[in-house]
Amino acid sequence: MSTMGTPTDSTGRSLTDYPRPSVAVDVAVLTVDEVLKVLVVERPDGNFALPGTFLHPGERLAEAAERALRDKAGLTGVDFHQLAMLDDPERDDRGWVLSMAHGAAVPVAEIPAEAHLVPTTETTDLAFDHAEIVDLAVADLRRRYSAEVDPGNFLGEQFTVLDLRMLYETVYARSYPKDTFRRHLLHGLEPTGELRREGTGRPAEIYRRRGTPLPSSTAAFLLQ
Numbered sequence: 001m002s003t004m005g006t007p008t009d010s011t012g013r014s015l016t017d018y019p020r021p022s023v024a025v026d027v028a029v030l031t032v033d034e035v036l037k038v039l040v041v042e043r044p045d046g047n048f049a050l051p052g053t054f055l056h057p058g059e060r061l062a063e064a065a066e067r068a069l070r071d072k073a074g075l076t077g078v079d080f081h082q083l084a085m086l087d088d089p090e091r092d093d094r095g096w097v098l099s100m101a102h103g104a105a106v107p108v109a110e111i112p113a114e115a116h117l118v119p120t121t122e123t124t125d126l127a128f129d130h131a132e133i134v135d136l137a138v139a140d141l142r143r144r145y146s147a148e149v150d151p152g153n154f155l156g157e158q159f160t161v162l163d164l165r166m167l168y169e170t171v172y173a174r175s176y177p178k179d180t181f182r183r184h185l186l187h188g189l190e191p192t193g194e195l196r197r198e199g200t201g202r203p204a205e206i207y208r209r210r211g212t213p214l215p216s217s218t219a220a221f222l223l224q
C-alpha cells in the first residue's frame with residue numbers, strides 16, 4: 001500500500017485497476033425425508049435454485065447466508081458451514097459472480113411444511129451450478145456421518161441400531177450388512193438401559209450418541 005494517495009498492491013497497481021466480481025452465497029440444506037433431499041426455492045422465472053443471495057456491503061458471508069435462509073426459505077437458527085468457493089467465471093450468465101457454497105443438515109420436522117424438497121439425485125434442473133453445490137454438500141455430509149454418529153441429529157436423542165442403520169443407508173444410498181454395521185457403529189453409542197418392544201421379536205436396546213469421534217475403521221467401512 002502506498003503511503004499517500006490511492007492504495008496499491010505490491011506491484012504498484014491501484015486496487016481499482018482490478019475488475020471486481022460480485023460475491024454471492026448459497027446454502028444446500030439437506031434433510032432425510034424417506035430419501036436424502038435438499039431444500040430448493042422457486043425463482044421469479046419459475047426455475048428452482050438453492051436459497052442464495054448477493055453479499056451486501058459490510059456484510060459477512062455467514063450473515064448473507066443467514067439472510068438467504070430466512071428471506072428465501074423461512075428458516076432461522078440453521079447451523080451451516082462453508083463448503084467451497086465456486087469460481088467458474090461463466091457460472092451466472094448475468095455477470096462475474098463468485099459463490100461461497102454452504103452446507104447444512106436439518107431434521108425434516110424443523111423445515112417449514114411449505115418448503116420444496118427434492119431428492120439429491122434429481123437436481124440437474126437447478127439454476128446456475130447449484131447441482132454441483134448439492135453434490136459437494138452430500139459428499140461433505142457423508143464424511144461428517146463417518147466421523148461422528150448422526151451429527152445432523154436426524155434421529156433425535158434416542159434410537160435403536162435399526163433406526164441408525166436405516167438412516168445411514170439413506171444418507172449413503174446403499175445397504176450395510178446388519179452385524180458389521182452394528183459392530184462398527186457401537187463405538188459411538190451409549191446404551192440408555194431402556195428397551196423398545198416392537199412386534200413379536202426381541203425388544204431392541206435404545207442408545208444415545210456417545211459424543212466421541214468414530215474410529216477411522218468405521219469411516220473406512222461406511223465410505224468403502
Ligand SMILES: O=P(O)(O)OC[C@H]1O[C@@H](O)[C@H](O)[C@@H]1O
Pocket residue numbers: 024025026049050051052053054091092097099128
Ligand atoms: O437469487 P438472486 O438474488 O437473483 O441471485 C443470487 C444467486 O445468484 C447466483 O450466482 C448465486 O448462486 C445465487 O444463488
